[in-house]
Amino acid sequence: MARTINPDDPRHPYQQIADHIADDIASGELTGRVPSELELRKEYSAGASTVQRALSVLRERGLIYTVAGRGSFVQAPEDAKTPRA
Helix, strand or coil: CCCCCCCCCCCCHHHHHHHHHHHHHHHCCCCCECCCHHHHHHHHCCCHHHHHHHHHHHHHCCCEEEECCCEEEECCHHHCCCCCC
């Protein structure tokens, strides 16, 4: 699933990435482990801070949680109301 940032989209690049991942989670296409920051940087040709901010947005929305040293994971639907740290 190659995705790109659309320069004509009025949303910030980090928001586009977050929305793409959120759509994948909602459709059930993405479950379990979220691609690593490096994988997302390569897929979107984006900088580290852009990808980090996108993941932060997803954590704030309660869609993912991050485990230090292990990565980010899709939040189980029953747990989505109580986001993890």
